[in-house]
Amino acid sequence: MKPISDQIKEKPWKGWILFLGTIIIVFFLGLLASSIIERRAEAVFAYTPKIEHSQWEPRNDVWGENFPRQFNRFLQTEDQSFKSKHLGSTHRDMLEEDPRLVVLWAGYGFAKEYNQGKGHEHAIDDMRKILRTGAPVDGKKSPMPNTCWTCKSPDVPRMMQQMGVAEFYKGSWETLGAEIVNNIGCADCHDAQNMNLRISRPALVEAYERMGADINTVSHQDMRKLTCAQCHVEYYFKGDGKYLTFPWDKGISVEAMEEYYDENNIKDWTHTISKAPMLKAQHPDYELFQTGIHAQRGLACADCHMPYINEGGQKFTDHKIQSPLNNIANTCQICHREETSELLANVYERQDKIKQNRDKLEELLVSAHVEAGKAWELGAQENQMTSILQDIRHAQWRWDFVAASHGGSFHSPIESARIISTGITIAQEARLKLARVLASLNYNQEVPYPDIDTKAKAQKFIGLDIEKLNSDKEKFMFKVVPEWDAEAKKREKAYETKNL
Ligand code: HEC
Numbered sequence: 404m405k406p407i408s409d410q411i412k413e414k415p416w417k418g419w420i421l422f423l424g425t426i427i428i429v430f431f432l433g434l435l436a437s438s439i440i441e442r443r444a445e446a447v448f449a450y451t452p453k454i455e456h457s458q459w460e461p462r463n464d465v466w467g468e469n470f471p472r473q474f475n476r477f478l479q480t481e482d483q484s485f486k487s488k489h490l491g492s493t494h495r496d497m498l499e500e501d502p503r504l505v506v507l508w509a510g511y512g513f514a515k516e517y518n519q520g521k522g523h524e525h526a527i528d529d530m531r532k533i534l535r536t537g538a539p540v541d542g543k544k545s546p547m548p549n550t551c552w553t554c555k556s557p558d559v560p561r562m563m564q565q566m567g568v569a570e571f572y573k574g575s576w577e578t579l580g581a582e583i584v585n586n587i588g589c590a591d592c593h594d595a596q597n598m599n600l601r602i603s604r605p606a607l608v609e610a611y612e613r614m615g616a617d618i619n620t621v622s623h624q625d626m627r628k629l630t631c632a633q634c635h636v637e638y639y640f641k642g643d644g645k646y647l648t649f650p651w652d653k654g655i656s657v658e659a660m661e662e663y664y665d666e667n668n669i670k671d672w673t674h675t676i677s678k679a680p681m682l683k684a685q686h687p688d689y690e691l692f693q694t695g696i697h698a699q700r701g702l703a704c705a706d707c708h709m710p711y712i713n714e715g716g717q718k719f720t721d722h723k724i725q726s727p728l729n730n731i732a733n734t735c736q737i738c739h740r741e742e743t744s745e746l747l748a749n750v751y752e753r754q755d756k757i758k759q760n761r762d763k764l765e766e767l768l769v770s771a772h773v774e775a776g777k778a779w780e781l782g783a784q785e786n787q788m789t790s791i792l793q794d795i796r797h798a799q800w801r802w803d804f805v806a807a808s809h810g811g812s813f814h815s816p817i818e819s820a821r822i823i824s825t826g827i828t829i830a831q832e833a834r835l836k837l838a839r840v841l842a843s844l845n846y847n848q849e850v851p852y853p854d855i856d857t858k859a860k861a862q863k864f865i866g867l868d869i870e871k872l873n874s875d876k877e878k879f880m881f882k883v884v885p886e887w888d889a890e891a892k893k894r895e896k897a898y899e900t901k902n903l
């Protein structure tokens with residue numbers, strides 16, 4: 404027989420038959436492959452539930468009986484070993500790493516203690532231990548309201564069902580200490596009936612309603628980020644009832660939220676040195692992410708923080724929610740062909756560059772607070788200071804928006820850089836005005852920059868008695884926390900589950 408190429412030269416129709424035949428075979432192979440993949444996906448769901456539990460079951464190990472794979476990975480958010488250049492899961496004392504923060508937050512709880520976020524399995528323990536929640540022992544109250552529990556536990560939706568939402572937020576933090584004991588978990592994101600993603604927190608639903616949108620109609624891909632947006636967002640405690648509210652009525656940009664806060668005369672605290680009416684940004688991760696290229700290309704948080712993984716031939720969603728830099732092969736490299744080292748360098752380059760200007764803005768803000776303090780000391784009048792204090796408020800809000808949005812420098816580097824640069828301009832304006840006020844008070848020198856190169860020095864500078872706070876906290880952890888846990892154990896024994 405002649406070689407195929409010669410046959411085709413003589414009778415070109417043979418070539419066409421070969422070509423079409425190949426296409427048909429490839430088509431059917433494709434169908435086969437897709438059916439195998441579908442079967443695998445079905446296998447994940449074709450589980451036999453072992454246990455039936457209530458819709459608001461807060462114990463993750465109970466849900467875990469039915470979904471051991473997701474549960475086991477979820478438990479690993481306890482892991483504290485990964486540290487990236489700026490973030491990660493280890494304990495990092497941010498005030499020690501950057502003592503300027505203490506001065507920026509003078510008069511506010513964050514100046515006492517502020518740590519880098521860890522995995523979801525630490526939520527309750529970290530909250531009990533942090534100095535900001537105080538030491539409610541021997542009849543003393545915590546300085547924080549129950550609203551603070553909202554993003555920490557699936558006991559929250561359970562209690563909201565039981566008490567009503569507005570009632571839940573009222574009262575000081577220790578009043579629900581024995582009720583809110585399970586770490587962030589399954590009931591926060593899933594419907595127990597069908598395991599569909601669900602929104603369990605009313606603040607997000609209400610924010611959507613006020614924007615004229617219906618959260619029940621969003622796409623599945625949007626749910627893969629809105630479940631996170633229940634907590635990883637900017638919010639404030641509204642009114643005396645401390646009602647958890649997202650300031651999104653005018654939009655979710657830094658300016659739109661600032662305008663909302665200004666118009667509604669909202670301040671989180673008054674700065675003890677400058678007397679400026681301050682705002683504390685929480686963690687606008689979702690809002691800032693929305694302005695970046697990955698959101699614009701349709702990615703959701705889960706694409707990088709909850710990638711698919713394989714175990715025993717089964718593909719499922721990785722519930723070890725963490726920095727994607729600890730898992731580049733299953734996250735970035737699904738879409739990008741670059742080497743791990745190059746992708747890492749891309750992330751660090753963006754973070755480093757934003758941080759460079761963010762640090763500069765911090766320094767300007769420390770100076771502005773201290774200079775305003777000097778002006779008051781020399782007898783400045785209220786009307787001389789009003790616009791300066793408003794500038795300080797706006798500049799620090801912009802700094803905090805970027806600093807507190809933990810992944811923001813990567814999620815949206817251009818918007819982060821823009822926000823910081825507007826903050827720098829405003830802080831400079833404040834300092835120019837301050838120089839004029841100081842001159843009018845016959846003060847024509849530089850106001851010395853404080854010696855705050857350690858956390859201890861900075862806390863002393865703002866007048867915090869940290870030893871007392873620490874010893875009170877120890878007493879609380881020793882006396883009160885075990886009582887809360889014992890009470891919770893007793894209550895949970897009575898929760899109904901049914902073996903199937
Ligand atoms: C912070 C939100 C969140 C929490 C908490 C959470 N999940 Fe999920 N879960 C998701 C997301 C997102 C997906 C992916 C859904 C999709 O893309 O269809 C998912 C998917 C699943 C699926 C579908 C199969 C799969 O692996 O894709 C199961 C089952 C599941 N989760 C079980 C659990 C269990 C059990 C817990 C508690 C131990 C839990 N989840 C906690 C967000 C969460």
Ligand code: HEC
Pocket residue numbers: 490491492519520521522523525526527529530553554555556587591592627630631632633634635704705708709724725726
């Ligand atoms: C119920 C509130 C809540 C929900 C829902 C939630 N988170 Fe979190 N998340 C937290 C809290 C609180 C922490 C900090 C815990 C700590 O430091 O103790 C955290 C920490 C993290 C961290 C840092 C982990 C580390 O190891 O450094 C990442 C990343 C994260 N969350 C991503 C997500 C993603 C992605 C989703 C959605 C799939 C999500 N979170 C849903 C409250 C929530």
Ligand code: HEC
Pocket residue numbers: 487488489490491492519520521628631632635688689692693697702703704705706707708725726727728750809810811813814
């Ligand atoms: C394209 C991938 C990608 C997407 C999508 C994404 N992130 Fe991230 N995220 C990252 C990277 C990279 C970091 C930086 C991690 C580091 O420096 O260790 C990060 C950091 C974080 C952190 C801080 C982690 C830590 O270790 O403390 C949080 C919290 C976070 N992201 C939440 C979210 C939320 C919420 C969404 C959705 C609104 C989201 N991310 C979407 C890639 C992504």
Ligand code: HEC
Pocket residue numbers: 696697700702706707727728734735736737738739746747749750816
């Ligand atoms: C699901 C797919 C997907 C995943 C996962 C993903 N990316 Fe991307 N990434 C994209 C797309 C799409 C773009 C936009 C570029 C384009 O459209 O050509 C992009 C853009 C980028 C850019 C350029 C954007 C800029 O700031 O200029 C960088 C850098 C990048 N990705 C890094 C990462 C890293 C690091 C990770 C993992 C943490 C990651 N990506 C995960 C799809 C993805």
